[in-house]
Amino acid sequence: MNNDIERVIYSREDIVQREAELARQICEDYRDKKPIIVSVLTGAILFSIDMLERMDIYAQMDFVDISSFEGGVKSTGKIKLIHDLKNDIKGRNVLVMEDIVDSGRTLKFLMELLADRGAKSIKVCSLLDKPEGRMVDIRADYVGFNVPNEFLVGYGLDYKGFYRNLPYVGVLKPSVYEN
Ligand code: IMP
Ligand code: MG
Numbered sequence: 001m002n003n004d005i006e007r008v009i010y011s012r013e014d015i016v017q018r019e020a021e022l023a024r025q026i027c028e029d030y031r032d033k034k035p036i037i038v039s040v041l042t043g044a045i046l047f048s049i050d051m052l053e054r055m056d057i058y059a060q061m062d063f064v065d066i067s068s069f070e071g072g073v074k075s076t077g078k079i080k081l082i083h084d085l086k087n088d089i090k091g092r093n094v095l096v097m098e099d100i101v102d103s104g105r106t107l108k109f110l111m112e113l114l115a116d117r118g119a120k121s122i123k124v125c126s127l128l129d130k131p132e133g134r135m136v137d138i139r140a141d142y143v144g145f146n147v148p149n150e151f152l153v154g155y156g157l158d159y160k161g162f163y164r165n166l167p168y169v170g171v172l173k174p175s176v177y178e179n
Contacts, residue, residue, distance in 0.1 A: 001163065005153070005170040012167045015127070015155060017051070018144045022114065022125065023054035026095070026142060033093040033121075034096065041083060042108065043099030046156040047127040047144075052120040059095075062087045065094070068106050079109040079164045090118035100128040101146070102110060104138035111138070124128045128169065145169075151177070 010018075034057075039048035041063050052061060065083035094114050101107055107124060114122050120137075126144035132149040153159050155167030159177060 001166065003165070004176050005171055008151065008168045008170045008172045009147060010105065010155075010169040011014075012155075015144070015169070019047070022144060025050050025054050026051070026125065026165050027057050030055075030057055030059070030070060030093065030095065034060070035093045035095045035096055036060045036062055036087055037095050038085065038087055038110075039087075039097045039107070040099070041062050043156045043158065044097045044127070046164070047099060048097040051125070060087065062089075064110065065105050067111060068103075079105055081109075081113070088117075088141050089114060091120050092177070093121045094119045094123070096124045098124060098126040100130060100139065100152070101126045101138065101140050102130045102133040103135040105136055107138045108136045108139070128152070128157075139140070 037048065037052060037059050038059065039045060056094070060097065062085045063083060063104040064081065064085055067079065067080045067082055082102045092108040096110060099106065111122055123141040130141055130147050130149055150171050152169055153163035153172045154169045156164050157169065158164045159172055160164045
């Protein structure tokens with residue numbers, strides 16, 4: 001699996017260090033807010049769990065699965081809700097955890113859904129942000145790293161469901177998906 005990676009962009013050590021900083025900031029901001037942490041499956045799961053265990057605040061966890069990629073390297077633009085929340089989020093402070101914001105369409109879809117359901121506040125924490133990919137006006141409130149407009153895998157990010165378990169974020173060799 002490692003042989004399919006062109007180069008490592010963020011090592012596990014880089015990620016863990018940045019997570020500690022983000023978690024500290026979020027703890028301060030959410031101290032008395034009892035947030036619901038909404039993790040976007042499947043990509044954000046490693047990041048969400050890492051973050052949760054670093055946050056010494058009262059927080060609940062919930063999951064949504066939203067798909068826009070359908071296994072390729074380009075967003076299809078069609079967004080589907082595949083798995084819904086368990087919790088009623090009316091009046092709650094919601095913090096969305098994402099792996100990466102690219103076009104922004106997934107997040108826009110999710111934020112509108114959460115707003116429709118009456119969330120008191122909605123913020124977004126994303127491990128990675130690809131500002132060059134943006135097609136809609138959406139920004140994350142907490143960002144681990146800004147990344148270049150290349151297809152990345154690892155630490156939750158996948159290509160056709162694989163590579164999520166790499167302990168770093170890296171650039172996938174184009175030869176892997178060009179054939
Ligand atoms: P958006 O709707 O275009 O912002 O896409 C966001 C979703 O696409 C993320 O939640 C990821 O699952 C996926 N995605 C975007 N860029 C990459 C990438 O470089 N590698 C793997 N998945 C990506
Ligand atoms: Mg995703």
